[in-house]
Amino acid sequence: MLFSFFQEHGMQTSNNYKYRILVVEDDIANRQIVAEKLQEDYQLTLVDNKADAMDALLKQQFEIVLLDIGLPDGSGLDICREVKANHDVYGEINIVFMTGRDKPADEIEGIRLGANDYISKPINVSVLKARVDLQAQLIRKTELLANLARIDGLTEIPNRRAFDDYLEKSWSHARRISAPISLAMLDIDFFKQYNDIYGHPAGDECLKALANCLRNNIKRGADHIARYGGEEFAVILFDCDLQQANTILNELLADFANLCIPHAGSSVADFATFSCGVCTLFPEDQGTQALLTATDKLLYEAKSEGRNRVKGEYFHNIERQD
Numbered sequence: 395m396l397f398s399f400f401q402e403h404g405m406q407t408s409n410n411y412k413y414r415i416l417v418v419e420d421d422i423a424n425r426q427i428v429a430e431k432l433q434e435d436y437q438l439t440l441v442d443n444k445a446d447a448m449d450a451l452l453k454q455q456f457e458i459v460l461l462d463i464g465l466p467d468g469s470g471l472d473i474c475r476e477v478k479a480n481h482d483v484y485g486e487i488n489i490v491f492m493t494g495r496d497k498p499a500d501e502i503e504g505i506r507l508g509a510n511d512y513i514s515k516p517i518n519v520s521v522l523k524a525r526v527d528l529q530a531q532l533i534r535k536t537e538l539l540a541n542l543a544r545i546d547g548l549t550e551i552p553n554r555r556a557f558d559d560y561l562e563k564s565w566s567h568a569r570r571i572s573a574p575i576s577l578a579m580l581d582i583d584f585f586k587q588y589n590d591i592y593g594h595p596a597g598d599e600c601l602k603a604l605a606n607c608l609r610n611n612i613k614r615g616a617d618h619i620a621r622y623g624g625e626e627f628a629v630i631l632f633d634c635d636l637q638q639a640n641t642i643l644n645e646l647l648a649d650f651a652n653l654c655i656p657h658a659g660s661s662v663a664d665f666a667t668f669s670c671g672v673c674t675l676f677p678e679d680q681g682t683q684a685l686l687t688a689t690d691k692l693l694y695e696a697k698s699e700g701r702n703r704v705k706g707e708y709f710h711n712i713e714r715q716d
């Protein structure tokens with residue numbers, strides 16, 4: 395289940411994914427034997443100097459760099475220093491030095507700069523392959539843990555931590571291309587009474603049912619769903635105006651109602667329902683917090699106006715009312 399979720403969201407947890415390796419080596423014979431040994435299991439980019447290596451690192455994403463130290467136009471140590479000091483630019487990259495400098499002091503310097511491994515020349519390609527495979531395994535495990543930290547354990551949809559990240563990224567993207575985003579907050583109605591009547595495990599099942607509805611209804615790659623906390627869920631609809639958002643969320647409301655989950659403690663229906671606030675805006679200088687506050691206000695209004703409904707508004711209209 396979780397693996398299919400990761401795949402749906404483009405996360406690289408699959409064992410079939412071939413990691414991208416940048417090989418920086420000026421000796422043509424070494425480059426060739428490394429390429430021959432690794433090309434079946436990895437996506438390789440080969441360069442023979444520092445300038446091309448820096449260019450490739452800026453333009454493409456790599457998971458591993460195999461790095462010679464003595465390059466015609468500079469030192470591999472400088473490349474390592476630059477990459478490790480600027481994760482935001484280059485991403486998380488595992489660096490393996492493969493070099494003729496085999497004195498302990500050289501190795502210590504490489505490791506201190508943040509290198510993940512250090513292989514001395516002459517290269518034994520089988521040892522090199524085993525060590526690169528080990529790096530790949532470590533990266534896979536780290537990715538799996540990072541992905542798990544972003545998933546809600548009960549519903550197996552993204553959690554609040556993932557949501558905060560999605561919202562910032564969606565906001566910046568929408569701002570760049572002048573597109574609207576709609577943020578929705580959903581909250582199950584009279585959920586305290588539901589737990590009191592049917593018990594906490596049944597409450598958990600009800601939360602899972604709503605999460606499934608969200609998974610089935612919100613499928614566009616640029617949209618995001620999350621369990622925001624407790625019985626509250628959030629949806630980010632990217633490049634989506636208020637009318638479209640209202641349509642999508644009312645369909646979701648109907649789909650959840652169609653599950654007919656009995657709710658004797660609700661005074662608005664015989665079955666479980668939710669209330670939803672949705673706010674649409676073209677991101678400018680307002681900031682994501684203002685959008686969250688406005689959406690929360692709409693959710694509160696949906697509750698106070700009778701629950702089991704979607705209450706939507708453009709952000710600028712809410713600002714005017716305040």
Ligand SMILES: Nc1nc2c(ncn2[C@@H]2O[C@H](COP(=O)(O)OP(=O)(O)OP(=O)(O)O)[C@@H](O)[C@H]2O)c(=O)[nH]1
Nearest residue numbers: 581582583584585586587589594597598624625697
């Ligand atoms: N079963 C279960 N219940 C939870 C979970 N997280 C939060 N809750 C419950 O959700 C309920 C939320 O209750 P309230 O905030 O009073 O809201 P409500 O009863 O839904 O009332 P309205 O929102 O006004 O319709 C609380 O009783 C929490 O215990 C969970 O993971 N599982």
